[in-house]
Amino acid sequence: MDIESFRHFCLSFPDVTEEFPFGPETLVFKVKGKMFAFTDVDLFESINLKADPDEAIELRERYPAVQPGYHMNKKHWNTIVMDNSIPDRLIKEWIDNSYKLVRSSLPKSQR
Template sequence: MMNIEEFRIFCLEKPAVTEEFPFGPETLVFKVAGKVFALTGLDEVNFKVNLKCDPGYAEELRESHEEVKPGYHMNKKHWNTVDFEGSLPEKLLKKLIDHSYELVVKSLPKSKRENLI
């Protein structure tokens, strides 16, 4: 379990991460080098986060954890919606955030990736 402030701090500690509200004041978005890797609704009752995920790993997570669902309002092949208030341990939540961040970084042009180091 992880609250929204812990989530926010964890994301902002990563290299080249920005915190933005491109979809309005109710949706908090974290980007690396201009690309989204995590977003959450601030007006939701339950704290859930959309995270990018490798398609095979996404299926595996959805099958083994009821807190992980296909990405809400996202490409369901590449995004999961993760319930941060469920029974998933903080260690796994951090691993999923890291995985999302790393997938986005890998997709960046080489010049942008090199600027992150």
Template sequence: MNIEGFRAYCLAKKGVTEEFPFDANTLVYKVMGKMFALTDLDNFESVNLKADPEQVMLLQERFSAVLPGYHMNKKHWISVMLDGTLKDSLICEWIDDSYNLVSASLPKKDREILKEL
């Protein structure tokens, strides 16, 4: 996966914005204002994604390219190394999971707005 593919995939989702809330290099994707994916724009070697806490350890055990979320809550976030060992389709599946987890936790009002988009 390259940065253009990652950006296009994230931005194609409903209610998503692309932001730089931390610095000029940390590219963050949010759904209705809540973060679901981030990466280093200049050094696109990994992406951080939200994950189901029950799956975090399983993913780390099964895939050497999945690490605890760098600078994130290790119970809820994973860092996916983009070292070529994972298929893009699997990374996209995890992006979907992250988006869906965050979307499901939005306040009811925001979930309703998201449905209408």
């Protein structure tokens, strides 16, 4: 997966915006103002995704490219190294899960 595929997939979900709240190099995707994915737009060496805490641990144990979220709450976030060791279909599934997890945490009136 490249940066454009990642961006296009993230933007395909309802109510998603892309922003640069941490500076010009960090591309952040939000649903209704809450982050669900982000990456370094220049390097695209890794992506950060939210995950269920139990699933986050399981993914880290199963895939060497999945690590505790860099500069994030390590209980809820994973950093996925974009080294082509994980199939795009799995990365898309994890992005979808991150989006759904964040969306489900929104107040009912915003879902």
